[in-house]
Amino acid sequence: MPAIVPEISSVTSRVVAGSPNNWHITISGSNFGTQAAYNGDSADLGIGDFTTAMVAGNTGDGVETDVTSWTNNQIVISALTGAYGLNGWVINPGNLMMFFVGNAQDGISSLAYYMNA
Numbered sequence: 001m002p003a004i005v006p007e008i009s010s011v012t013s014r015v016v017a018g019s020p021n022n023w024h025i026t027i028s029g030s031n032f033g034t035q036a037a038y039n040g041d042s043a044d045l046g047i048g049d050f051t052t053a054m055v056a057g058n059t060g061d062g063v064e065t066d067v068t069s070w071t072n073n074q075i076v077i078s079a080l081t082g083a084y085g086l087n088g089w090v091i092n093p094g095n096l097m098m099f100f101v102g103n104a105q106d107g108i109s110s111l112a113y114y115m116n117a
Contacts, residue, residue: 006031006032006102007111009029009030011025011115013117023079026075026076027113029074029101030073032074033103034105035070035104038067039064039065039066039081041059042057042058042067042104045058046058047097048099049097051095054090056082064080065080066078092117094116097117100112
């Protein structure tokens with residue numbers, strides 16, 4: 001059976017109340033696979049901020065993600081952690097962002113999804 005490519009249909013984000021430099025991010029779509037919650041990096045998730053040159057969530061990035069839920073159709077990130085806030089790595093409204101998701105079971109990656117924060 002051929003692998004099914006993950007598809008991101010939408011990304012929503014908002015500043016976490018009481019923490020102006022942190023974001024709550026929800027990535028919705030299909031074929032993400034499932035994965036346990038974690039705080040760190042994954043080969044199956046990537047977030048890029050082209051405005052600040054920040055990369056997050058992918059293995060080896062200094063900025064990590066606090067993933068509170070990962071289902072086949074939705075990934076919820078409650079915070080950016082690790083080096084977030086250092087080196088000017090802060091997401092500001094209007095920054096150009098890029099997201100990708102790999103299927104947690106087979107590693108097939110989605111096409112990039114772009115949006116402004």
